[in-house]
Amino acid sequence: MKYLVRYCLLLVSASIYCHSQEIQDTTIQYETNVTDPAQNKLFTMSTGQTMQQGQLSVSFIEVVVLQVNYAVTDFLQINLLSLPTEIRFDDRHNDLNLVLGVKAQILKSNGLFQGLSISADYANVGNKYTSCWDECYEHYEGPVDNLFNLYGRQSPDIMLANVAASLGGDRLKGHFSIGQILYSTDALETQYYGQAGIEYRLIQRFQKDAMKLMLEATSVNSPTGFASPAYLFGFRYIARKTVIDFSWPLVIFKNQLVTAPYPFGSLNFFF
Numbered sequence: 001m002k003y004l005v006r007y008c009l010l011l012v013s014a015s016i017y018c019h020s021q022e023i024q025d026t027t028i029q030y031e032t033n034v035t036d037p038a039q040n041k042l043f044t045m046s047t048g049q050t051m052q053q054g055q056l057s058v059s060f061i062e063v064v065v066l067q068v069n070y071a072v073t074d075f076l077q078i079n080l081l082s083l084p085t086e087i088r089f090d091d092r093h094n095d096l097n098l099v100l101g102v103k104a105q106i107l108k109s110n111g112l113f114q115g116l117s118i119s120a121d122y123a124n125v126g127n128k129y130t131s132c133w134d135e136c137y138e139h140y141e142g143p144v145d146n147l148f149n150l151y152g153r154q155s156p157d158i159m160l161a162n163v164a165a166s167l168g169g170d171r172l173k174g175h176f177s178i179g180q181i182l183y184s185t186d187a188l189e190t191q192y193y194g195q196a197g198i199e200y201r202l203i204q205r206f207q208k209d210a211m212k213l214m215l216e217a218t219s220v221n222s223p224t225g226f227a228s229p230a231y232l233f234g235f236r237y238i239a240r241k242t243v244i245d246f247s248w249p250l251v252i253f254k255n256q257l258v259t260a261p262y263p264f265g266s267l268n269f270f271f
Helices: 002-027 143-148
Strands: 056-061 065-071 076-084 096-107 113-124 157-168 172-183 191-205 209-222 230-238 242-253 256-259 264-270
Touching: 209 242
Parallel strands: none
Antiparallel strands: 056 065, 056 264, 065 076, 076 096, 096 113, 113 157, 157 172, 172 191, 191 209, 209 230, 230 242, 242 256, 242 264
16 A cells, blocks of 8 residues: 555656646747657666667666666766665665666667667675575566566665667567676676567657657576566656656466565656
């Protein structure tokens, strides 16, 4: 119930903000359609692109996660994310998840090829409880668990390296990403993960806003082999300075569909 109340408050705030921006923009004449300022990511996965130069974004993810991104140039982006983990996991007390990363677009868009990027992130996630092995998905809590597959909760420090590419056109794009996860704890082996996503523009209202349909899949190798893919399927609402993402996480494990206890959502402001 508390998550539902938070989401309702979040959506009301977003609606008020978007309406105020539309009023301010009535005196401005735009020559092009609204573009997606969050072109650097889907729900959680990286794409082959970075944000536009000089752009700053502040994002609230699942209500309790704060993320800040800044595009230093047209090819380099700095990322900072924080998560008060005691809100998400009962066994973590007074921990603060901090992630600092950089992302560089090494190949620009050219025709159907939309870009190639590399990124590196360092995460300090505090001490975790003992990880589970066979029945991990009984504790599945959505995108926070997708990338680490519930396996990285034992390691206080994590390094991630990633390569992402994007293909497509203005209306339909596909994204592909591979990477590895390094743990500071010797007992944990290096993990590899793969992600694939697709976005399709459903609605484009000239000079105002747009709506996209998005699908994202993540798979991480576990001690017993690659885990069943975890999926995020939902929508993205795009205004000129605001992006709202909404989806419901799910995973297929042992031929059973497992869903997260609450949806995934993010509210992103761009300056």
